[in-house]
Structure formats: structure tokens, C-alpha cells
Amino acid sequence: MKKYEHKKIEEKWQKKWAEKNMYEHKDDQSKEKYYVLDMFPYPSGDGLHMGHTESYTASDIIYRYKKLQGFDVLHPQGFDSFGLPAENYAIKTGVHPKETTETNASNYIKQMKMLGLGHDLDHLVYTSDLSYYKWTQWLFGKFFENGLVEQKTDKINWCPSCNTGIANEQVEDGKCERCKTEIEQKEVPGWFFKITDFAEDLINDLDKVDWPEATKKNQKAWIGRSEGAKIKFEIRNSKFEMNDEILNDENEKSNVVLVHGCPSDKEKEMEPETRTYDKHWQPWIKKELEKRGVEVSFPLMPYPWTPIYEEHKKEFEKLDINENSILVGHSCGANFLVRWLSETGQKIKKLILVAPWNEPSHKNKIKAEFYNISEVDYSFKNNISEGVIIFTSDNEEKIGKDTAKMWTDKLDAKLIELKDHGHYTEGEMGTTEFPELLEEVLQTDNQGVITDLEVFTTRPDTLFGATYLVVAPEHLLIKNKELKINNYNEVREYINKAKNKTEMERLESKSKTGVKLEGLMAVNPANGEEIPIFVADYVLGGYGTGAIMAVPAHDERDYAFASQMNAERTRKYAERTQTDAKKIEIRQVVAQKFVGEGENAIRKDKPMTERRTVDVIIKHWEKDEFFCLDWNKKTGKNWHSFVVGGVEEGETLEEAALREAQEETGYKNMRAVKQVGGEIHSYFYAAHKGVNRAPVKRNCIYLELTDGEWEEPAEEHTKNHDGVWVKKDKVAQVINLSELKIYWNIFIGKQDALFTGQGEMINSGQFDGMDSREAKKTITEFVGGEMTTNYRLRDWSISRQRYWGCPIPIVYSPEGKAKFVGEKNLPWLLPEDVDFVPTGTAPLAKSKELKERTEKLFGKGWTPEVDTMDTFVDSSWYFLRYPDPENEKEFCSSEKLKRWLPVDLYIGGAEHTYMHLLYARFFVKAMHKMGLIEFNEPFLKLRHQGMVLDKDGIKMSKSKGNVVNPNDMVEKFGADATRMYMMFAAPLDEEVVFKEEGVKGVYRFLEKTWKLFQDKVLTDCEGDCGEIPKELPVLLHKTIKGVTEDIEEMKFNTAISKLMIFINEFSKHEKVPRGAMEKFLILLSPFAPFIAEELWYSLRESQTDADLTRTNAEEVESIFNQEWPKYNPEMIKEEEIELVVQVNGKLRDKIKVSADISEEEAREKSLASEKIQKYTKGKEIRKVIFVKGKLINIVV
């Protein structure tokens, strides 16, 4: 008996198959085609890894199986041989990428042969070969001619280490996919494929293909289609007059002089910084001005009644006050300026007077004289080129309201009134709403429509709830100089910060940041309201219009931002002024809707009545218990609610809640704490009233009892229900109505108060009551917006500043116009005279040869494109080259295209779900559109292989040192065992845990198989001659059926288990039928080709002497030229089965019966069984369920 020596056998057949050119593909038109494709490898120095082994084995099984079934199968292979690792290796070692590629590829080929993979390795495709990239360039030319590729200057992801642009899809965690360096943003001109043109088809056509659902979903998500509307908002400038200067160039900038206030009598000997006004008001105004981008000089004032008058006067005179100056004076500073201007006749640009002093109130003689402004000659107003603005306030005696009014007249000034200028108490400048008011002044002093801002939203229905806008930091609006953003410096700072923020930083701070654009506002087109505008980096420049309308009541991000801003601004103002800032309003415009069902359903024949109600959550005064109503009395059911009552005309929710709570509970003292959740609409039929409640508009208020003072409630409130106290953790169980549950969940913080769903419109003018889905379109139309579809997908940037890639076949005219090099100049060769070391410019720019070639062909002054293409371009069409790899005239002949494409089965890793598959699909669609091919989906069926993990279930990686090398496994157990284990260990698409023990198990199976062929007497008897028991041929046919079906569904693990069952069973017998053994070998051959071929030959050779009169082994046809066996349905038809007998669904007995037993008979027989009688005795048989050929269930 020969031993199973896997090494010998495998070496032998590797050689023989090579000699016979077993896998060379020759078109056989008489057969039906099948195209099974692997994702081709990048030829790395590490060689094939276990993942390759798994997926290539799977495709090889299908290849062999289909071939045995009589298909003409194309099973090609190639190498994705352009790419970074070879170039990086070249940079390090100086070895040309071409060499590295060849060495590595030949190693791959050796490994593939070793594994017995039946790829046609004589017709390999290398993407770096000029016979291939010629056609990549040709296709680029076609795309160019058809406007499907264009040059754009765009901000791209830039890897500073690779010195190249990177597609969004190739960025992981803000890092370069290959080298893990942090990605920067850089403005680079480059070529872009217009993949977005095909977004719609790329989504829709997924329905046509047989792919894993998850992959389809991922592709759809990646393309990210969303339906919505574009809506225009008018942007108005509510500018502070100061702003003209702000955005102007440095040299035109005005100087602003803010003068100190005057000291009181008490203060006149104090240093200016310590005086009341100069301590508070002036620095504040200075700060506010500086915040708006204005540089302010702040000179000391030469008030004549101070001891340091002369000194200050000198300093003041030194100031460069000219026609371009803006003078700002506050309080007595204002008066001083008026006086000074009238006396000196100084020409200035603008005068701003804030809160002038009230002249008559001065008792101090010098002061009074100085301030005798009624005597002043006001003709100086002609010296002021842009006018005078006066802020005043109406609440303080001291503030010169009259003075201000007088000046307004005399100086033709513009008057802006503040409600409150501030209070002077005990020598301190105290509370003031001035900053807030100043901003309000800025907001309302609007200058008319400056521009439109378009936003994209998926929820146009919530437009009435849009209480602010947000633009992305990169939005052009901010760069619009006309707008004169007051706090431009602050905004600019924010934008710079946002730009420099790394992805990591953005992830770390989950909270949202942003800055209000002061001096700007937008008009909500739905209701004409003026709303603020913010810049914030939670809005992305590249998506939609780069601007959003924010609806904090119905969008989580907007809500988070609004809450944060409100808190922040409140804090900021509180620091400064101890008052609240104006808050962003969170306005609900969609109410969640509930519709009664069953007996509560709306009845068309009954009247509809609207009602406004309040649900009241009432907490016990000391215990953690809540007041609920038990309706058992009335309904007879265990039905609980909170206190619910109507809201009467003119009543607030809180008033109604308090009133109802007192009436219903009898408790007297309570306080309203807060509103819980928003408005909810309920529609139902109220049987006791005989009317439809359509709708009940409900809200919820939370009350706390302050003590237990109580009085029996009126009978009308207790006749229907009892009041009960329920513990906090029991409330959720007790409450029945969904609406109340929602309020409760919001109350206990289990559910967000935010409602992001669809419902019924409220607070939306004439649209109230409309379904929000319907309102989307209606409201969009109402405001002149446009319904659009938006995609997340962006155009595909393919320019790479690298050497080892396909040159972009473009040249530029002296004027800089791009031109395709033309078909006759293809291949547009990758130059050889290039230094690989990256310097930031593309390596090809250093090629003299390329430059000369361009000038020679196109004329002087012409320059070549020096970027190469993203390698994803190469891999986007390689499967089109496979059927015709040697064709020099076409990328693939039309006959071959017609015969072989599309691909019938594509197998590869799930990591290519997004990019590669999307790009390849895009290529096919674009080529289809250009009329180059007739189909528009490349891969009809797609399957992924799962990851291969080490024995502890950990991802294999070099750094962990747990990588299993296929070579070692083949050495130890042979290719057959390795292949089979990979297929047996888990379903193809799930993770494989690689355990050597497991490989041993499969090896044992192969040995057992081997032994079976050595030991057993083979008989030609096929089962009806009495020599062998009938079970064997039956098992054979079952195995054929099972294995065939499993392979069809690519359930290789169960197919192998069926082969094992076969061998286990056959091993038990002395004599086994030869025919069955032969058929078994064919079933085995796709999985374990070597041993199957060897045993096949040995079987046939031994037959040679006996009866086949063959003379040598060479004449035996390979097992792979045989026919896949078919099973005989008659054979596997069971005549006798084990009928399962259940009582009440529990297995109690099994009885042997004929397969076609009738229900009657089965019933009789099973009831006759002793075991069954044990359970049925004395009981009535209520029901019998009979499943033919399977089971009978007796219900007692």
C-alpha cells in the first residue's frame, strides 16, 4: 500500500499540468461562457498571504466546477503593478520599480502554481506594462474628448510624506491610507473624473446585480443621495457705520481716535486709568471697536480743569488727526470733541458721539463754561466728510438726551437711540445692556439686500423653525467684502483655526464651535424674520451649498450648536454686563402625530373637534413618586394616565396645568417647574363624547407639590378615576398611552426632547396642520426654492505627483491649453531619466526626455503634464483587458467583449466595497455612455471572502508577528489540505480562524480518502447486484446533489462536510463500487485538485490492464476533462422515513413509516405508539398537525 505523500504528488502534477498547458485558455465557442474573476493582487514583496489563498481557492473551485459542468471558463490573472510601495522601495534602495515588480510577480506566480490554482498564467496582465497602460491612456483620451475628465483647481487632501494628492476615499482617520501620515489641505490643480455625473445610475443599477446586501448598502451610503431643497435667504448688512474701514487695505485704513472721558471734581487729580469712565466705559468701547477690526488710539484728554492739562494737551496735539480720521467721544469726551472741532476747524472723516453729557447739569463753573455748547459754532460740520452719528440713551437724567437731540439737528447727524446706556452707582459703572443693544443696533440698521445665500436642506418643511443660518468656514460669503462683517478679525481667526484643526482634534472635541457674523443678518423667506448668521465648522464646505438653515428644534446638530452658543454667549455677556444675551430661539414647527387604531380610530361619520390639552406630570412633595390616574372604575381596564386637562382660551400652559392639577388631585400647593417635550397631536375617536378628537394638541408640564395640603376634589373629578401615587421606576410600566410615554421618557432623560421625525406642521402660518412630508414641496414652492437631489460623492481626483504610475497623456500649449497627446502617440511612455526622490514637485517634471519629446512632437513652448494617474484608474478596467490581453489594435476586440463580458462572478475582499468597485462601475458606465461597450454593470455577481485571523482570533499583521505564510502550510500539509481547510473552517464570507489543528483534521480526511482507494476492493457492481449494500449508491447520489447545490451557493464548508460523510461511510465497507468512487473524485477535484488527479490516474491506470486496453498513463484523460456527475432523483427518494411524532410540539417518538404515508395512517400509527399513549392517555385530542414526510404533532 502506498502512503499519501502530498509533496510528491503535488510536485508531480504541478509539473505535468504545466507541460500540458492545462490552464491555457482557448476560446471554445461551442460552449457557454463563464467569466470568474479575482481581484488582482498588488505584487508586494511579501508574496501571497492567506487572504489571497482563501479567495483564489474559492474562485478556483468555481472555475473547476464550471469547467466540469461543460462551460468555457475564463479564469485570468494579472497584477496591479503600478503603485507606491515599489516606488518607495526604489527611493530607499535605488532598485527600479520595474525590477521589483517583476521579481515579486514571479514569486506570486510560483505560489499560485504551488497552490494548484488554475489561472491562465501564460496570459497575465500587468498594469505597468506599456501594452496595458497604452490603453489606460487611450481610455483617458476618450474620457477627455467626451468631457468626462476635467481639470480643476481644487482643495485636495495632500499627503506631505508621499508628496501627493490623495482621494477622500483613501484617507483613513485623517491619515494617508498607505503611510499613515496626517493629511493636509492643499490647493492643487489636477484632473478629475466626473463620477458625480453618474451618481444616480450608480445607485439605481445596484438593483440589477447580485451582490451582498451590505455592500450595496455601503455603496449607496457612500454616494449619499439625499433629496431636499435649495432655498435662498436674503442677506442684509446691518452694519455699524465704522465698518467701511474695516475691510479696507491697510494703507486706506482710517485712524480712530477715542478720547478719554472727563474726570469729576473728585477725580480730577487721579490718573486717567483709575477714573470711573476711563476705567469702565472707554476701555469697553475700545474693546468693542477693536473686536470689529478697528485699531484705536486712546489718548489722554486735555481737560482744562485738571492739573495735568498742559501735558495732555501736548500729547493730544501730537496725534495724527487728519481728513481720514474718525473721532469717537463718550460722555464729556463727546462734548470735548464738539468744542475742539468747532475751535480748531480740523477736517476729519467721521465723528461718533456716544452718550453726550447733559450740559445744564454742570455746576462746576469751568466745566459749564467749557461745555457751553449752545454757543458753539456748528459750521464745523462741513469739515466732516462722512457725517456724525450719535448714540444716546433715554433713561438717565445725566445723559444728554436734549444735547443729543440738539446736535442731531445742528450737525445733520444720525441718531441711534439706546434703551439703556448704563447705570452709575457708587462710583462704579455697573450693569448695562449697552453691548447687547449696540449689537441690536448693528442688526437693525440694515442697508438692504446685499446678496443671496443659498442653503441646501432635506427638511424644507421646517423652514419656519429656521432661526439662524450657518456657513462653512470656507464659504465664499465670508470673503465677500461688501458685507463688512463687524467682527471680521474674530471670524478670520476662527476660520484659520478651523482650517488648521486636524481631524483628530475635531473628533476629540465633540462640542460644536462657531462665531456669529456680527453686522449681518438673513431674512427667513417664509416669515420675513431676521435671523443671525454664524460660521461654524460643523458645516462642511464641500457638501451641498456649504451653508445650512439651522432648525434647532428638529435637528440634533443644530440643537447642539444652538444650546452651546446660547450658553456661551450668555456667559460672555454675563462676564461683561451681567445680563443675558439674546438667545437663539428653538422653535418647534413639526408636531409628532399619533392616530388612534381599532375602536379608537377616527370615524368619518362623527364630528371633528379640535382641542388643546396639557398633560401634567406631578411629583410628590417629598417622595420620588408621581401622581397618575387609574381609570379602572370607568373602563374596567388597568389603564393609567397622567392628569390631563383642557387649556382654556387665553390661558398659558402653566396656568392650565396648575388649575387642572389642583382640581383633579385636590392638592393645593404646587409650582410649575418646566415644560417637558414639545407639542404632540393625537387623533382619535372619543367614544364617551361621540366625537372625533382631531386633533388633540397636547403639551406637557412638570409640576412639583410643595406640601401635602389637600382637600377632597369635587365628585365630577373622581367619578371616572382614582388618583394613585406611583413610584418613579414603575411609571413607565403603568402608563398606557404612547404620547404620555414619550413625555415620560423625555422627562426621565431616556429620550431626546428633540423630534426629528415627520409629523404635522405647527407654528408655520398657513401651513399649520399640513403633513410635514407634503409641506416639503409646498413650502419650497412658497418661498421660490427648488427641490433638488444632492450627493455626498465628489468627483474623483486622479492626479498624483508620483513616478510609478501611468503618465497622464496630456500636453499643454504655450498658452496653457490642455491637449490629449493623440492616439498615434500612445503609449505615452513613462520616462526613464527620472530621480524618484520626492521633492514636492512631480518626478516627471525632472525628465529632460519627456520635455524634449513634447516639444519635438508639438512644437516649441509645449509642455507635458507631469502627474501620473491614481492606480485605481488602472484597476478600473483590467477585467475588460483579460479576454484579449495581447490585442494591439484595441483594448479588447468587440467580439471578445461581447462573448465574455460582463463578469459572471467576482470574488475579493470587502475592503474594496467603496473605492475600487465604485470606480470600476463608473468606468463601465462612462464607457457605455461613450458607446465603447454594450453593458453598463461590470460584475453580475459579487462575493467577498472573510478575513483570515490567527488561532486566537486576532488579525494577522507583520507587526504582531502572527502572519501565517501559505508556503509553510503547503510544505507541511500540502496545497490540497491548505485549500480545503480554508474552505472548510468557515463560510466564505465570514472570518476564518486559522488553526493548524484544523488543517490536520482536513489532512486526516485526505489520508482517509487516499487509504480508501488503496485498501478497498473496487467492484464494478453498481448496487443492484447484491455485492454491496444499497446505502452506498444512495449516499453517492445524495452527495452529488448536496455538493452540487452547495457549490452553486458557494457554501464550500458544508460541501466539504458532505464529502467527509461520504468517505466516513464508504470506509466502513469492504467492497465499494468503482463508479461511485470515480464520481466522488470528480466531486472532490475542485477542492483538492492534486490528490483527485493522482487517484483518478491510479484508478484508470489500474483499469488499463484489466479492460480498457490502454497502454500508458499519458492516455488517461485528466480528471478535469471529465463531466460533473449528475444525481438520480429516483435514487435518493426515501421509501422509508422516520416520522417525528410530537405531542404539544415536543418530540416524543420517532416511527419508521413509508415516505408517502397519509395523514390518516400516520395518525393511527403514532397514536398506537406506547410512548405517545403515555401523553395522550385520558386526554382529548384537540388537533393534529401533519407535515407530509416529516412530522405529526398531536395537540391535547
Next chain:
RNA sequence: GCUCGGGUGGUGGAAUUGGUAGACACGCAGGACUUAAAAUCCUGUGAGGUUAAACUCGUGCGGGUUCAAGUCCCGCCCCGAGCACCA
């Protein structure tokens, strides 16, 4: 946080789509062969229970639908992968 997968013996995994839970394999235990070990072969192997059986419990947890649930429905927990504010 969102999306998609997935929770079945000691382990990898089966289960005709609602019909005998645990196929097949690994591991483990016992036995045979052997001076011995390895290899091989045989037997057993979800838990409890018993001399054995009967029987009971069992597919992440809780509930539901059904004659019957690993499979369907509702709620929750855990694990894995992917995505990163997509308006």
C-alpha cells in the same frame, strides 16, 4: 453617536428558511494496537439527572405570535466591522 453584521456545546461551525437544535470538524475522555510513545482505529462527548432509562432544562436577556420559534414580532444587553457632524 450613526450604519451594517453577529451572539448556537470547551472550540470552528451545521440546521432544507417556522417543523427532530448541535451535521461535519477540532479538542477532550475511555478503549484497541505498541515494551513505550507517536500515528491509526473504535467508543463517548450540550447541561442536569439516573446503574441504565424515564424525565427536566437548554440557541445573549425579557416578553409576544404559533399546534410548533435558533428562525417571525416588540423591548433590552453584549461583541465585531465600517463611517465620522453629509444639513
